[in-house]
Amino acid sequence: MSIIQVTGTGKSVAPDRTPFYGARVPSEIKSIIKPINKLDQDVFRKILKLIVASLEGNQVEYDDIKQLETNTLTEEILVLFFTGLTTLLKSALKHSASSLKQEMFKDDLVELQIPNIFHDDLTSVVFGSRRPKIDSHSNDSRPRFARLENLKWRVDVAISTSVLNRVLEPSVQMEMTLSDGSIKTFEVPTSKFHELRYNVAFILKEMEDLEKRSILKIKD
């Protein structure tokens, strides 16, 4: 499906691709297009720093934004810039580095009527050295079920019990600590242990097959 973009100023017609922010300009970005012309580059850089810190996972305190307030720059407008720029950067970071090229990103910024002086700073966030950290943070914050943090195990051989004089059966006990904090202790009979091992090996093999196949079919 090709989308021919018609912009308000009619400056240019984009080729057959959707811009990085989607088919429509998000409302948060629309609202900063006018005020951004009056933004100081220093203040812009400071806001950008805060945004990058939040994308890497650090909390941004209210005071940090309050500090940037000046006579001309009220809190309202500051918050507007913060939101608009965060949305812009987040939509750019959604795409992997290989599918969104720098030139395309810059073209889209021009489309959005972001002043040229800000282009370099924005490009350095999306394509620069901080990118891997941002990516690994978004990877970690995926919604997931409980993960296995720690596995403790022991192998016992029961020699004798109260009901049986000679048992000589091995058994495995496991203590799993999960990422949600719960600790599960249970015993694994030998037959079930073999079944568990078989299933895990099978899943591993399927995963590897899947990775080999999908790389060929689903292109970036």
Added chain:
Amino acid sequence: MAAFMFTVTPSIQKAVSLINNIEKSKISLLLTRILSKLYIVESRPFTDEEEEKLQGALGVSSEELELVLQTLEFFVQQAAYHSAKPQVLSTQLKELQIDDDKVDCIAEVWTNGAYGVINRLKSKGLACKKLEDINWRLNLQLAQSTKVKLKAPNTLLELALKSDDDESKERIRLDFSHEELYQFYQQLETIQQQLDTLFK
């Protein structure tokens, strides 16, 4: 040489005389039922109504029935504990003055049921929960709110735990990425190596 499983006590002698009065076929029926319910927690071989019927059928009072059932259960428990061969069991029962044909009958029931009972008792443990079942599913995550094109395979492994006394079933769900699954597999391999050294 197996140790003597049974010492002669007055209650055993009384039970023996009662057993000698019961028919052969009834003894095998009683014993099969007792074997199947052996060591299963909170269960008795016969319900109250069945016990009343037995009292009538065998012509014994309720205390006598109690004694007979308990003694038969005791014979079987001891046989299981020592993993006794049927001949050993027969010899020792004969020492207690039980009639030969009754002894043969008991030995036959034991021969048929011993393997199953001993296997069940071997795997009976004291731990609270046992792994009963393993289920899994393999997913390929294509996208999420922060990343549009993603190819991350991950798997959800479900371990169903059951406690020995059938109190509760619990399900543990674990999420694994490729690397995490591989680490888990390596731990399982280490455990397997330990199990292998046991059987060298």
